[in-house]
Amino acid sequence: EAQVTQNPRYLITVTGKKLTVTCSQNMNHEYMSWYRQDPGLGLRQIYYSMNVEVTDKGDVPEGYKVSRKEKRNFPLILESPSPNQTSLYFCASSPLTVSNQPQHFGDGTRLSIL
């Protein structure tokens, strides 16, 4: 089954404790992206990647890091999480290297930073 898989689905942690949210897709997609969803703010793009070893900032990249060492994986790293990063996070992928095409989303990761 074609899918985007995020782990963990839920995480409660404390300020400053490094964490990684993994994202994996099995569709051989070129483009991958991370979004955060907050009430009243919709979905905001954090980082995106057009291909292996190619990443770029979205609209809210501060406090996050990403890497794209393999085509299928695009982890989101919070090196020193803070409470304002409490949010619902989504990973997405699409077939080509551009974003003007349908994106397939994972089911989300809910992070709570205390």
Add this chain to the structure above:
Amino acid sequence: GENVEQHPSTLSVQEGDSAVIKCTYSDSASNYFPWYKQELGKGPQLIIDIRSNVGEKKDQRIAVTLNKTAKHFSLHITETQPEDSAVYFCAAHYNFGNEKLTFGTGTRLTIIP
């Protein structure tokens, strides 16, 4: 960069009636406008999209219209059903120098049986 505004934030519609959600975008260079539906506990799922060279697109009960001059696009759902209840997001792709996708703030649609 691009800015997308979406209205209304909440919408309640009697089952069988039509629902319309509107979005405006700021940059005339934007060229791709998708609509996503998000059900509870799930990620957004594409329901329809339109490109800047087309004025209208329809898929069964769902249609999207684009007015490039006014820089707005709308989602139309006819003959609404309870399963249409969800949060809907519009988005715009700004085709100049980056590959970002900018989303609206979402509309919670409730279909009243």
